[in-house]
Amino acid sequence: MPPINTNTNDKYELDSTTYNDKYELDSTSSSAAVAAMPDYKQELTETDSLEKGTAIPIRPDQALSNQAPQLDVGKKPFLYGLRTHKHYITLTILLALFTDMVSYGIIIPIMPSIIDNMGGDSTKTGVLVAVYAAGIMSASPMFGMISDKMASRRLPMMIGLTGLLTSTVIFMFAKVYWLLIVARFFQGVSGGSVWTLGLALMSDSFPADEMGIQMGKSLIGHTMGMLGGPPIGGLLHDAYGERAPFYFCIVFILIDMFALGCLIEVRADEVLELREFDAELRERALAKGIEYKVPVKTSLWKIITAKRMIAAVTVTTLEAFDLSTLEPTLPFYLRDRFGLTEGQIGLVFIAFTIPTIVSPLAGWFSDRYGAKILCCIAVIICACFMLVLSIENKPLWGIVLNLVGIGLATSCFIAPILGEISAVVRRTGDSAAFARAFAIFNMAFSLGMLIGPIIAGYIYQHHGFKWNCITTACILFFFVPIMIMWMGDRKQKMEDIAMYERDEEERQMMLADVKLIKAERRAAEELNAATLCQPAL
Numbered sequence: 001m002p003p004i005n006t007n008t009n010d011k012y013e014l015d016s017t018t019y020n021d022k023y024e025l026d027s028t029s030s031s032a033a034v035a036a037m038p039d040y041k042q043e044l045t046e047t048d049s050l051e052k053g054t055a056i057p058i059r060p061d062q063a064l065s066n067q068a069p070q071l072d073v074g075k076k077p078f079l080y081g082l083r084t085h086k087h088y089i090t091l092t093i094l095l096a097l098f099t100d101m102v103s104y105g106i107i108i109p110i111m112p113s114i115i116d117n118m119g120g121d122s123t124k125t126g127v128l129v130a131v132y133a134a135g136i137m138s139a140s141p142m143f144g145m146i147s148d149k150m151a152s153r154r155l156p157m158m159i160g161l162t163g164l165l166t167s168t169v170i171f172m173f174a175k176v177y178w179l180l181i182v183a184r185f186f187q188g189v190s191g192g193s194v195w196t197l198g199l200a201l202m203s204d205s206f207p208a209d210e211m212g213i214q215m216g217k218s219l220i221g222h223t224m225g226m227l228g229g230p231p232i233g234g235l236l237h238d239a240y241g242e243r244a245p246f247y248f249c250i251v252f253i254l255i256d257m258f259a260l261g262c263l264i265e266v267r268a269d270e271v272l273e274l275r276e277f278d279a280e281l282r283e284r285a286l287a288k289g290i291e292y293k294v295p296v297k298t299s300l301w302k303i304i305t306a307k308r309m310i311a312a313v314t315v316t317t318l319e320a321f322d323l324s325t326l327e328p329t330l331p332f333y334l335r336d337r338f339g340l341t342e343g344q345i346g347l348v349f350i351a352f353t354i355p356t357i358v359s360p361l362a363g364w365f366s367d368r369y370g371a372k373i374l375c376c377i378a379v380i381i382c383a384c385f386m387l388v389l390s391i392e393n394k395p396l397w398g399i400v401l402n403l404v405g406i407g408l409a410t411s412c413f414i415a416p417i418l419g420e421i422s423a424v425v426r427r428t429g430d431s432a433a434f435a436r437a438f439a440i441f442n443m444a445f446s447l448g449m450l451i452g453p454i455i456a457g458y459i460y461q462h463h464g465f466k467w468n469c470i471t472t473a474c475i476l477f478f479f480v481p482i483m484i485m486w487m488g489d490r491k492q493k494m495e496d497i498a499m500y501e502r503d504e505e506e507r508q509m510m511l512a513d514v515k516l517i518k519a520e521r522r523a524a525e526e527l528n529a530a531t532l533c534q535p536a537l
Contacts, residue, residue, distance in 0.1 A: 108229065132191070153200050235343050362412040367419065
């Protein structure tokens with residue numbers, strides 16, 4: 001964590017009237033080492049001189065200004081600019097979420113025929129859907145803790161994608177029901193790594209005032225995979241046979257593994273640098289007369305009991321519950337009432353995917369006005385459409401229109417929530433807790449996916465599709481007051497952005513100090529080597 005000054009007369013102040021890339025140190029205390037911070041260009045020259053071994057003195061209080069230091073002085077990797085670009089990061093996570101969710105949803109339209117061939121019913125179908133959620137719930141905390149300790153997101157994600165590839169192959173060749181359950185569970189375990197670490201990587205890579213819109217872009221992959229998987233699976237099944245949907249998933253898993261392998265985590269390298277030089281940074285802070293702030297360690301319990309986190313977890317669970325109640329029951333309802341084939345059922349599910357384009361817009365709105373307004377309105381609208389969907393004897397086009405409305409509402413749920421979770425972590429002061437926080441998000445989403453199919457399957461089998469929709473609508477309405485009371489509004493969003501900017505300025509100062517420490521070490525080593533090489537008189 002960055003050093004902070006407890007003396008109000010000795011603090012860093014960013015000059016708001018001029019942007020000449022320097023910090024000014026306002027100091028009236030006699031213990032202060034200097035009265036003003038050096039100019040960035042002059043100090044960069046001094047740092048470069050140290051790296052070359054030139055004897056130019058640098059005071060211990062000197063640090064680079066508000067420009068990120070270049071920690072790697074060697075040749076940059078091939079296509080470094082592309083592999084670290086924010087759009088490439090967003091595209092990679094979008095592809096990972098799409099791959100994970102399309103692997104989950106692609107069997108939905110063909111599930112009735114698979115289960116019927118094994119002598120099952122809609123309850124077994126619901127169990128098969130819920131097992132995926134159980135895998136996510138069990139794996140997310142483990143991947144979150146491992147990633148926060150490693151500071152890297154890419155390697156654990158690669159392991160998760162490898163597991164997803166293996167489980168997809170097992171599912172493709174399974175001939176008995178218990179093997180389907182095993183494959184589905186390990187698909188969920190792999191999904192736990194993709195979700196937890198992918199969202200943590202996004203949180204590492206983007207500022208607070210861009211978090212919502214960038215998360216919204218990546219969530220297009222989630223929604224398109226989850227709701228586009230059924231039409232893709234149905235069409236491929238009808239056109240090319242029962243194994244074609246699984247070949248589709250395997251191709252996308254391999255593509256995403258390649259994209260993830262090419263990605264460079266700049267932030268992870270910086271975190272490791274700060275951890276390595278923690279003792280030296282502490283000494284330099286004391287030399288400047290600044291109190292060094294000890295890094296905060298936050299427990300999962302403290303994160304999950306924050307009111308904003310409770311509201312975020314509630315919305316996350318509701319979104320998963322809403323969608324997962326339709327997935328195991330709607331295919332049976334469409335087949336029994338309208339006689340639709342697997343491919344036609346898949347086409348109906350396209351109505352869910354059309355509104356996914358609003359996810360970035362929802363993120364943009366939450367970046368400026370907070371999550372409360374948008375999420376509350378979206379949940380209420382979704383509940384109303386579920387009530388309309390419960391009306392019997394509707395034509396097929398009426399069902400499709402209702403599904404478009406439900407898809408539009410649910411697309412506005414998650415993007416604002418991810419920004420809320422990042423804000424909760426930042427307010428705890430533990431910058432290494434993002435993966436654990438998104439593990440909680442994953443567990444909440446999994447809880448909704450776990451109970452939704454089981455409840456929906458039971459209600460559909462005993463009371464019909466109508467009461468399934470009414471039950472879902474009532475549950476959505478019931479939790480709206482929690483969102484109204486505890487979710488972040490516009491004022492809190494502005495505070496989140498200001499906190500992020502302060503933390504980022506201090507982090508850049510610490511990275512600059514790391515560059516100076518490394519340069520000083522190199523200069524000292526070269527001086528010692530030159531001294532040892534001098535002949536004795």
